[in-house]
Amino acid sequence: MAAAAGKIKILSSGKYAQICQFVNGFHGLPMDCEFEMRDTYFPNVDPMALMCILQSELSNKSRTQHFRHEQRAKKLLKTYEKQAPLYSDIIIRMACAEGTNPVALCRILLQEKYDLRQRLQVSHLLRNPHLISDPRLAANVQQCMFSDNQEGPITDLRRRIVGEEYELKLKDLSKQAGIHFYDEQDLRRMGYDKTPDIKMIMPFLYKGGVVNWIESKANFGDTKSHKRNIHLQLQSYCNRFGPGIIIYWFGYQEETPSLPDNDIGITVLTDFPAKEDLVLMQPTEGQTTAPSPAAVEAAPAQSTTIAKAAPNPS
Incomplete structure (x- = not known):
C-alpha cells in the first residue's frame, strides 16, 4: 500500500x-x-x-x-x-x-x-x-x-488490514529512529481508555516542538474529517499527554495543518518525521527502567539528556 x-x-x-x-x-x-x-x-x-x-x-x-x-x-x-x-x-x-x-x-x-x-x-x-x-x-x-x-x-476487512499495516509501519519507523514508546496495548493495560497509537516513554523534539504521542491515520485528512478527529480523539490526547503528531499517510488538504484547531498542540504530517528534524531525549547514565504509569501523563522531562537522532540502543 x-x-x-x-x-x-x-x-x-x-x-x-x-x-x-x-x-x-x-x-x-x-x-x-x-x-x-x-x-x-x-x-x-x-x-x-x-x-x-x-x-x-x-x-x-x-x-x-x-x-x-x-x-x-x-x-x-x-x-x-x-x-x-x-x-x-x-x-x-x-x-x-x-x-x-x-x-x-x-x-x-x-x-x-x-x-x-x-x-x-x-x-x-x-x-x-x-x-x-x-x-x-x-x-x-x-x-x-x-x-x-x-x-x-470484504471492504471492512481491507480497511482494517490497511489500518493495521500503517500502525506497524509507524512502530517500525519509530524504532529505527531510536524512539522509545508505549503502544495502545501497553497504555490500555495501564488503564487508559482513549489512547494514541504510540506514546513516547520520553518525549522528543520535532523542529523545536515537543512531541509526546503520534497517531496514525491510513486516510486522507480533509479539514472536515480532521476537525472531527480532533473532537473525537486528538483533543483528549493533548489534554492528557501534551502536544503530538497525527500522520495522514494518504495526504491531506493543504489547509489542514494550519487550522486554528491545531493550536492545542497538534502537528499534521503526511509521513513519518524526517530524521534530521528530530532531537531525541535519552535516559541519563543509570536510568534503565521506563517511567511508572503515572509518569506517562506527565510528559516526562526529568533525568534526560538530548541526543540528535540517537540510535536505538536495543
Missing part, C-alpha cells in the same frame, strides 16, 4: 473540490468512479488519496440518503422482484439508478423481505449469502459483495 511515486498527496482546496464534485456527479458503481479518477481525470493524484476521498464523500451521501431509501423499502423490493427475472445483475442496476452502494441496497432489500429489524441479522446474511432462502437474491447479494468497494465485509 505504499504511495505511488511522484503522485500528489497534499491537495489544494480547488483540486480537492474538483475531486469531490466528480464523485458526487458520477453515475455508476463506486469502483468504476475510482478507476476513472485514477486513470483518466486525476492521474497525478495519489490513488490512495483518491480512494479515501471517494470513501468519505460516498459515506456522507449514504448517511443523508439512508432514511429516504428505508422509507421506500417496500417499493424498492417490489421493483427488485418484478425485474429480477429480466436481469442477472438487477441489484447493481438498481443501485446505480438510485445513486447508492450495492451492498447498502442489499441491506434494505434483505431487511424488508425477511422483516429483519436488527442490523446484525442483516450483516449475518451479507457475510453468508448461501443462507438466503431465495437463490436469485442470494446470487445477487454475492455479486454485490464483489462489486462494491465501499461497504460490506
Whole structure:
C-alpha cells in the first residue's frame, strides 16, 4: 500500500473540490468512479488519496440518503422482484439508478423481505449469502459483495488490514529512529481508555516542538474529517499527554495543518518525521527502567539528556 511515486498527496482546496464534485456527479458503481479518477481525470493524484476521498464523500451521501431509501423499502423490493427475472445483475442496476452502494441496497432489500429489524441479522446474511432462502437474491447479494468497494465485509476487512499495516509501519519507523514508546496495548493495560497509537516513554523534539504521542491515520485528512478527529480523539490526547503528531499517510488538504484547531498542540504530517528534524531525549547514565504509569501523563522531562537522532540502543 505504499504511495505511488511522484503522485500528489497534499491537495489544494480547488483540486480537492474538483475531486469531490466528480464523485458526487458520477453515475455508476463506486469502483468504476475510482478507476476513472485514477486513470483518466486525476492521474497525478495519489490513488490512495483518491480512494479515501471517494470513501468519505460516498459515506456522507449514504448517511443523508439512508432514511429516504428505508422509507421506500417496500417499493424498492417490489421493483427488485418484478425485474429480477429480466436481469442477472438487477441489484447493481438498481443501485446505480438510485445513486447508492450495492451492498447498502442489499441491506434494505434483505431487511424488508425477511422483516429483519436488527442490523446484525442483516450483516449475518451479507457475510453468508448461501443462507438466503431465495437463490436469485442470494446470487445477487454475492455479486454485490464483489462489486462494491465501499461497504460490506470484504471492504471492512481491507480497511482494517490497511489500518493495521500503517500502525506497524509507524512502530517500525519509530524504532529505527531510536524512539522509545508505549503502544495502545501497553497504555490500555495501564488503564487508559482513549489512547494514541504510540506514546513516547520520553518525549522528543520535532523542529523545536515537543512531541509526546503520534497517531496514525491510513486516510486522507480533509479539514472536515480532521476537525472531527480532533473532537473525537486528538483533543483528549493533548489534554492528557501534551502536544503530538497525527500522520495522514494518504495526504491531506493543504489547509489542514494550519487550522486554528491545531493550536492545542497538534502537528499534521503526511509521513513519518524526517530524521534530521528530530532531537531525541535519552535516559541519563543509570536510568534503565521506563517511567511508572503515572509518569506517562506527565510528559516526562526529568533525568534526560538530548541526543540528535540517537540510535536505538536495543
